[in-house]
Amino acid sequence: MSVHTDAVLPTVTGVVGRRADIALPQAKPSGKFVINTLVEGRGRVAGKSDVVVAHFTSKKWDPPMPSRQARW
Numbered sequence: 001m002s003v004h005t006d007a008v009l010p011t012v013t014g015v016v017g018r019r020a021d022i023a024l025p026q027a028k029p030s031g032k033f034v035i036n037t038l039v040e041g042r043g044r045v046a047g048k049s050d051v052v053v054a055h056f057t058s059k060k061w062d063p064p065m066p067s068r069q070a071r072w
Contacts, residue, residue, distance in 0.1 A: 007034045010059070020057040029061045 007030040014020040016039055046052050 007032050022059040024061055
């Protein structure tokens, strides 16, 4: 799997630790796998045997759906 960084992406705004506001562009999703770091962490790098807890907001792009939050 290759990672692309040149795709048109949604705009994400808001305060870290609170629900993000996600604005979808008019363009259709590229269908490519994209990684884009929004906030660089300050902790140590997670290792193979570490457990990671993530709190995130997601939004379906095509067709557009409301945002949802999740904690893992």
